[in-house]
Amino acid sequence: MNKSWQTAKYLFFDFFAAALAWASFFVYRKEIIEPQYFNGWDVPFELTTQFYLGLIFIPAFWITFYYIVGFYNNIYRRSRLLELGQTFATSVVGVVIIFFAFLLDDWIGSYKNYYNSIFTLFSLHFGLTYLFRLVLTTQTVHKIHKRKIGFNTLIIGSNEKALKVYNEMSSQVRPAGNKFVGFIELDKNSDSVLSEQLPMLGHIKDIINILDKENIEEVILALETKEHDQLSEILTIIENRQITIWGIPDLYDLLSGMTKTNTIFGSPLIKISNGLMPGWQANVKRLLDVVFSCIALILFFPVFIVLAVIIKTSSKGPIIYKQQRVGRYGKPFNIYKLRSMVADAENGSPALSSENDARITGIGRYLRKTHLDEIPQFFNVIMGTMSLVGPRPEREFFIKQILERAPHYAHLHKLRPGITSWGQVKYGYASNVDEMLERLTYDMMYLKNISLYIDFKILIYTVMVSVKGNGK
Known part of the structure; x- marks a missing residue:
C-alpha cells in the first residue's frame, strides 16, 4: 500500500472536480443568470480574469476545507455511505461560504436567481466530487475484498x-x-x-x-x-x-x-479509539501551529538577533542549544533552544537545572523567566515534531525514572510535545523528577480534556507569564 499515492489521487480528483464545477457554474452565470439582469439582451461571453483566478483559488479553498475536516485521514479505511454524507455536508457548508464571499454582488434579475445559483453550484460541486470519490473508494473496497490490500x-x-x-x-x-x-x-x-x-x-x-x-x-x-x-x-x-x-x-x-x-x-x-480530538479539531490545531509559528518567527526575528548577539558576546559556546528529547509515539527528535547555560554544562551526564543553578548564565536567567529561550522551537513546530501546546518533552534518561513511579506517563506520548503546557504554566521548568511528577498531573488533565479552547487558554496564560517575567 502506498498511502501517499492514494491521498494524492483523492487530492487530484477533488481539485479537478472543484475546478470543473466552478468552470461549469461560471458558464451558467454568464449564459443563464446575467442575461436576466439585462432583460434578455445578448451579453457577450468571455473568460475573464475572475474565471482563471477562480480555477486556482476556489479548488484550493475546497482542498484546505477538506483537510481541516479530516477527509484525508486514514485514506484506505473509507466507507462509501459515510463518504456520501460527509461529501454532502462539506459541500453545503463550502457552497454557503463561497456564496457569501463571492456571489452576493452578482448581476441578478431577481432574488430567485440567488437560490438558483446556490442550488446549481451545490449540485455541480457535490455531484462531480462524489462521483470521483465513489470511483476511487469503490476501487479500494474491491481490492480489500479481493485481499489485494491488507x-x-x-x-x-x-x-x-x-x-x-x-x-x-x-x-x-x-x-x-x-x-x-x-x-x-x-x-x-x-x-x-x-x-x-x-x-x-x-x-x-x-x-x-x-x-x-x-x-x-x-x-x-x-x-x-x-x-x-x-x-x-x-x-x-x-x-x-x-x-x-x-x-x-x-x-x-x-x-x-x-x-x-x-x-x-x-x-x-x-x-x-486512540483519537484524542475530533478530526477537524486536530487538523485545525496543526494548521494553527504552523501559521502562528511562522508569524511568531517573523515577529521575534529582531528579538532573536539581539539575544543571539548578547549570548555570543557574554559567554563561550553556540547560540542555539540542541538536545535529544522523546516525542510523539516515543520517537526521538532534536529540540532547539537559545542557550541559557554555560557550554558543556552537563559534561555528558544528564542533569536538571535548579533555580539557583550556577550553570545558568546572566542572560539565561532572563531567558528562562520570559521563556524567550523557546523561540527556536517554533522551527520544531513547523517541522511537525512539536506543537504550540502539549506536554513538555523529556529525555529518555528521566522518562525511565518517571515510568518506574508513574507508568501512565506513557500515555502522554499520544500527543506532540509542546512549547508550552498546562504543567509548564503551573510549575515552569522541573528541577527534579518529583517536580516532573507534580507537573504530570496537569499534563494528564490536558490529555483527558484536550481541545482548541483549552489550547487557547494555555497560550494566553503563557503570554501573561512571559510578559510578567515570573516564569521558573
Whole structure:
C-alpha cells in the first residue's frame, strides 16, 4: 500500500472536480443568470480574469476545507455511505461560504436567481466530487475484498477467543482487510490453540519490538476474562502509537449499549479509539501551529538577533542549544533552544537545572523567566515534531525514572510535545523528577480534556507569564 499515492489521487480528483464545477457554474452565470439582469439582451461571453483566478483559488479553498475536516485521514479505511454524507455536508457548508464571499454582488434579475445559483453550484460541486470519490473508494473496497490490500494485524491472545476471532475474520466473504502476521501470548505457560493457524511472535514483554518489526497497523485484543487485569498495561504500551485497536465486547457491553461498530459482515469488534480530538479539531490545531509559528518567527526575528548577539558576546559556546528529547509515539527528535547555560554544562551526564543553578548564565536567567529561550522551537513546530501546546518533552534518561513511579506517563506520548503546557504554566521548568511528577498531573488533565479552547487558554496564560517575567 502506498498511502501517499492514494491521498494524492483523492487530492487530484477533488481539485479537478472543484475546478470543473466552478468552470461549469461560471458558464451558467454568464449564459443563464446575467442575461436576466439585462432583460434578455445578448451579453457577450468571455473568460475573464475572475474565471482563471477562480480555477486556482476556489479548488484550493475546497482542498484546505477538506483537510481541516479530516477527509484525508486514514485514506484506505473509507466507507462509501459515510463518504456520501460527509461529501454532502462539506459541500453545503463550502457552497454557503463561497456564496457569501463571492456571489452576493452578482448581476441578478431577481432574488430567485440567488437560490438558483446556490442550488446549481451545490449540485455541480457535490455531484462531480462524489462521483470521483465513489470511483476511487469503490476501487479500494474491491481490492480489500479481493485481499489485494491488507493491514498488518496482530492478535493479542492465544486461547479459544482468539482462535474464534481469527477463524471468523479469515473466512469472511467480504474481508475487512486484516492481514494477520501472527499473535503474542500473555502467559508463557498458556495453551496456545492459535499456534496451528498463526506464528507466535513472542510474549507481551516483546510487544514494542514486534509492533516495529512487523509494521503493525491494527491490533485485536482477544483476551479471556481472567486476562482482563492486564488490559490497562497493554493499552498503556500500544495506545500511544498510530495503531487501530479493536476489542471483543463483553456481554455487559452489549446489554448496556456501550459498544459501537460500523461493520455488518465482520466479527463484532469494537474500536478502542486512540483519537484524542475530533478530526477537524486536530487538523485545525496543526494548521494553527504552523501559521502562528511562522508569524511568531517573523515577529521575534529582531528579538532573536539581539539575544543571539548578547549570548555570543557574554559567554563561550553556540547560540542555539540542541538536545535529544522523546516525542510523539516515543520517537526521538532534536529540540532547539537559545542557550541559557554555560557550554558543556552537563559534561555528558544528564542533569536538571535548579533555580539557583550556577550553570545558568546572566542572560539565561532572563531567558528562562520570559521563556524567550523557546523561540527556536517554533522551527520544531513547523517541522511537525512539536506543537504550540502539549506536554513538555523529556529525555529518555528521566522518562525511565518517571515510568518506574508513574507508568501512565506513557500515555502522554499520544500527543506532540509542546512549547508550552498546562504543567509548564503551573510549575515552569522541573528541577527534579518529583517536580516532573507534580507537573504530570496537569499534563494528564490536558490529555483527558484536550481541545482548541483549552489550547487557547494555555497560550494566553503563557503570554501573561512571559510578559510578567515570573516564569521558573
